[in-house]
Amino acid sequence: MKKLLGTLGLATTLMFGGQAALAAEYPTKSVDMIVPFSAGGGNDTFVRAMQPMLEKRLGQSLVIRNIAGGGGAVGMSRAVASRPDGYTLLAASNAMLTLEAMGNVAFTHNDFDFIAKVVEEPYVIAARGDGPYQDLDALLEAARAGKAIKVGVSGVGSSAHIAAVAMANTTGVKFNIIPYPGGAETISAAMGGHIDAVVLGGSELRSVLQSERLKALAMTYDERSDSLPGVPTFKEEGHDLSLTVWRAIAAPKGLPEDVKQTWVAAIKDILDSGEYDQTAANLGTDVAPLYGEALDEFIENSAVTMNEAAGELAR
Template sequence: MRFWKTLVAAGLLAASGSVHAQEYPSGPVRIIVPFEAGDAIDGTARLLADVMANEFGSPVIVQNIPGGGGAAGTAEALRSPADGQTLLMASTGALTARPILSTSGYQTSDFKPIANLVDQPIGLAVAASSPYQTLGELVEAAKAGTLSYSTPAPGSTQHVSMADFASKNGLTLNHVGGQGGRGAITKALTGEVDFAFVGASNYIGLADGGQLRVLAVATPERLPFLSDAPTFKEAGFDFNASVWFGLVVPQQTPEGPTEALRATVEKVAQSDKATELYEKLNFEPNYMAADAFQTRIDESVEQNRRILTELGLVK
């Protein structure tokens, strides 16, 4: 049973203090997930770990180090030996916004990319009882008065990008964090906030059940699992936003293991098994090789710095 294998592997990992790598991997590989078990990013890592373990022929362990908006686990990845045996499952907010917001123990540039894995498109939804039928109506209301909205957490990509949208379109919005995507949706359902802005896949059940209305998704095309929801573009706003999850390693990791990891991840992340599993969990598989991923990271940093400066949240 895999459970026991994982336990044994965890033991091995603890025992094998330093590893002198000739061939890669030279023992169990560990993927640090800087969030709680059960989050979307955790699902991504666990699925990939399974496929990677088969490819490597050695165990791949997912370790959750939650807290501090992803800062604790990210900092821990940087403290681990840079030998390629420890990878970080980076998310937009933890890798590119947190170091701007507060002391975090790391900089975005302390890591180098392996590959981007999946994207989670973001959508805007209101409760069924909400007076707003279209995005246009909601935007008009937020120009005339103040509306409130919820995202998973302050400083999250969802928060930063909606704040950007608001400042570009002259909206007045109050933000509250929902302690995760589902918590943010709860705040919209109870009528506490006017709308939620979280990962679109979170809406499926409630939208089908008629308790939520998804007014718009921030993607170039409509989403297959929410085909009734128009895009921001259709409503006349040029606005895209998504959360990405990808693998990175500390900058000091030697070339050998880094290249080996890039080659392996390129293969497994695009395998049929991984794609199928990701689609089952309503993630959008979006493999990006290291260079493209680095460009994306740089863009996120730049965007976050600009918006957080406008919001007065830079440390």
């Protein structure tokens, strides 16, 4: 009977413990981090890698909730609908802007308060290492000569798909864009010579680029990056295209300022300490912190770019 009482007691604590003590300093209980994709994707790994560091600084545990479905739409909708009390946050990425641009969801990026951008990576167009297209010009030349260049992307209507359309538009050529279900399938199709090129995020391509099975032709950063040595940008090749895959921490609109500052301080501390650098580099991403107004401006600009690029794709 004592045991039973103990269990009951535990149950009560678990059920009601969280609601007391609102007055104390944030955070007073564990914080939910919604990852709008299944475990194992880039969005999931970036938060999980940060989890121990964040927990140490916040003094509370961070609970990662994978709420997947609809290409991120389900988890993001859930985040929008939750209370902006700082106990439900979202691992955001440009997938949010993609969904918005494709017109599939009821929310926009304006329904969120962005806390910090953490990492980013460029979109990379790559072709087979021993294939005929060793640089961007060769590929574009062939396309202009009337060859239907087959470009694989991961997922129809995905951000990579939009990026590929944007690349075709800015360079003024036509690609035969072939959507694959995921990055792995796209890469293996390119390595097997079934398609001519791929457009993917840099992190997905990292290991195949290192093994030289695929060669990066160009990428969408404004400037060259240490993470992809020797890869030219579209800008320096004379095409005005700037897009990044970014990952950030966001909250539903209306987050109290002190909560926001607690988080900004924690993330700043982690990124400044250099603790996260190696992990980010190993994952093929660049630490690119951005906070406050600069971040809001960045998100706004990305949204505009995505909307323009998606233009003809969105129906």
